[in-house]
Structures are given as C-alpha cells and as structure tokens.
Amino acid sequence: MIRTLQPGQQCEVWVASATGERELVYATGDILLEAPNWTLDGASLVLNGGGKLWTLDLAGRTISQVPLTGIPDPNNDHVLDPDGGHIFLSANDGHIYRAALAGGEATRITKDDGSFHFLHGVSPDGEELAYVSIEAGDFTQPGRLVTVPASGGATTPISVDGHCDGPEYSPDGEWLYFNTEAFTSQPGHAQLARVRAAGGSGVNNNDAERLLESDTVDWFPHLSPNGRLVSYIRFPSGTQGHPADLPVDVVLVSTDDWTAPLQTWPLVGGQGTLNVNSWAPDSGRFAYVAYPLATTDTTKGLT
Structure with missing residues (x-):
C-alpha cells in the first residue's frame, strides 16, 4: 500500500549529527517520503x-525521481549496493530487486x-542480502530472518524465536543486528539484538545476544560505517508493530x-522514519523522516 500524508500533515527530512545538532534539509506537504539511504559519495539521500x-x-x-522500469511500486525497504552505483529494494509484489541508481531496468x-521478502541488509562485500520473510504475505504470521545471495539462489533461514525485523549486517560482516520479540511474552515488545551472520540454519535463540533491555518498544538498529555508533527508533511501551504517526524517539547510542x-x-513518526540504514559515509551524520501533524510544534528542540 502506498502511504499518503494526512490533511495538514508535513513530511520533513532531517539530518542529525553525532554531536547532537540537527538540520531540516527538506519539507513537503505533497508527498510522503520514507526511509532515507545515504549515497556513498555523501551528496544525496535516496528515499x-x-x-x-x-x-x-x-x-x-x-x-x-529515479526512472526505474520492470519493478512494481517499491516500498520503504531498500539498501544501497556497496558498489555505490546500485540499490537493492523490496517492492509491493513481495520480491527483492536490484537496480541502478541512475535508473533503468530492475532485476x-x-x-x-x-x-513476501522485506529487504534490510546487504553484506559489506555486496555478496549477500538479509531480509524478513512473511509467509504468504500474512502479517499475522511472525517475520523470519533469512539470507540469500545477492545474485539470487538458495536461501538460508536464521532461526530466532518470535517475530523479527530489520536484519542488518555489521560493518565487518560478522553480525546481523535486528529487533526481535524473542525475549518476552508481551505482544509487540520488540528489543534490540544481534546474531552471528554466518550461523545459518544452525542458529537458534540461545545464540541471539540481547543488546538492550528496556520498557520501550525498540526497532531498527543501524550501525554507523565505523561501527562505533547506532541509531534506532523507540516506540512507546505497548506498541505492536511499527505503526505510523506516533510520538516516538530517534535514539543515538554508542x-x-x-x-x-x-x-x-522526539518526533511524530514511526513507519518510514528510520526503516533502513541512513548513515553518511563519514559516520558523523544520519538522516531520518518526521511526519508532524497540523498541531505539531516542529520547532521544539530545534538547533
């Protein structure tokens, strides 16, 4: 489903600094943009x-607009190919594609x-993808972590209990960072974790390392290219899934x-705010999207 802005709602693209500053780089009331990636030349964001x-x-x-052909409508699960000239992206037909950032036919x-296949990670060498598999596109079913060669082929499931989402490779390719409900019986209580990327079908919940124990619902951990910092999105306690238009926090940790x-x-957002890795190549900044409603004070805390 293609998301649209509510009446009076704005879409704001922000760039935040690791030192705490932030800058509004684009705002529109015409189109709902989601999930920024930062290009490897540092010049652009892809949304x-x-x-x-x-x-x-x-x-x-x-x-x-990137003039793509041969692909249905893309959704907010897309990551850049480490070659800098291509992008991997999920589409609303439930499949993953690869295309040139300059446009053209997607594969x-x-x-x-x-x-259904929801892409979130590409290995540092560009040879493998990590995605979430939803059986028959039935969102009442839990998401499962899976890897596949970037050129296509046999898939490898990574067995972690509970619903999982957002698997993303560490800069050294050794780990997959993700959010999971494996550590709780409370519905929707996602927490941040990691598991060995090379574990394959031998990995189970006992191998998953919980990174943070919190009362909030935590999604989409994104490591900076140097591996020293992480951005993630924090939903209110009791949230199920990662819905839109909630009071959430974008959080930066070491x-x-x-x-x-x-x-x-703090901002109004959720879905679309920080679904994929949005770090700049220099590890000093990252991007996110806010969706303030007509009554939202967007200048609060602005520096």
Whole structure:
C-alpha cells in the first residue's frame, strides 16, 4: 500500500549529527517520503515515496525521481549496493530487486517461494542480502530472518524465536543486528539484538545476544560505517508493530554502551522514519523522516 500524508500533515527530512545538532534539509506537504539511504559519495539521500524512488540532492535541496522500469511500486525497504552505483529494494509484489541508481531496468532476485521478502541488509562485500520473510504475505504470521545471495539462489533461514525485523549486517560482516520479540511474552515488545551472520540454519535463540533491555518498544538498529555508533527508533511501551504517526524517539547510542543514549530526538513518526540504514559515509551524520501533524510544534528542540 502506498502511504499518503494526512490533511495538514508535513513530511520533513532531517539530518542529525553525532554531536547532537540537527538540520531540516527538506519539507513537503505533497508527498510522503520514507526511509532515507545515504549515497556513498555523501551528496544525496535516496528515499521512496508515492510508489517511486527518489534522490534528494543535499546541496540543492531538490528531489528527482529515479526512472526505474520492470519493478512494481517499491516500498520503504531498500539498501544501497556497496558498489555505490546500485540499490537493492523490496517492492509491493513481495520480491527483492536490484537496480541502478541512475535508473533503468530492475532485476528481480527472489524466487516465488510462497513468502513476501522485506529487504534490510546487504553484506559489506555486496555478496549477500538479509531480509524478513512473511509467509504468504500474512502479517499475522511472525517475520523470519533469512539470507540469500545477492545474485539470487538458495536461501538460508536464521532461526530466532518470535517475530523479527530489520536484519542488518555489521560493518565487518560478522553480525546481523535486528529487533526481535524473542525475549518476552508481551505482544509487540520488540528489543534490540544481534546474531552471528554466518550461523545459518544452525542458529537458534540461545545464540541471539540481547543488546538492550528496556520498557520501550525498540526497532531498527543501524550501525554507523565505523561501527562505533547506532541509531534506532523507540516506540512507546505497548506498541505492536511499527505503526505510523506516533510520538516516538530517534535514539543515538554508542556500541560501547547501549544503555546510555548519547542523543534523543522526539518526533511524530514511526513507519518510514528510520526503516533502513541512513548513515553518511563519514559516520558523523544520519538522516531520518518526521511526519508532524497540523498541531505539531516542529520547532521544539530545534538547533
């Protein structure tokens, strides 16, 4: 389903600094943009919106559509190929594709295996993808972690109890970071964890390492390219899934201590805010999207 803005709602693309500053780089009331990726040249962000893929030029503060063909409407699960010139992306037909950032024909990677495939991670060498598999596209079923060669082929499940989402490779390729409900019986109480990327079908819940124990619902951990910092999104306690238009926090922590936030940015958002890795290549900044409603004070805390 293609998301749209509510009457009077704005879409705001922000760039936050590891030192606490943030900057509004683009705002629109016309299109709901989601899930920024940062290009490897540091010049642009890549977002989806309105069933299309877009690039946001950070110097000119303008967006332009990536002219893709051979792919249904893309959703907010997309990650850049480490080659810098291509992107892997999930589409609303439940499959994963690869396409050039310059546009053109997209190539489908996943097979018709009875599941929907939601991409979240690409290995540092570009050879493997990590995604969430939802059986028959039935969202009452738990998400399962799976890897597949980036060129397509045989899939490898990673067995972790409970619903999981957001599997993303560490910069060294050794770990998959994700959120999971494996550590609780409370419905929807996602927590941050990691598991060995090479474990394959031999991995089970006992191998998953819980990174933070909290009362909030924590989703989508994203490591900086240097592996020292993590951004994630924090939902209110009791939230199920990662819905839109809630009071949430974008949180920055050090990988040395996940329990002590370095920075916290409150906003209205959730779905679309921080679904995929949005770190700049220099590890000094990352991007996120807020969706303030007509009554939201967007200047509060602005620096």
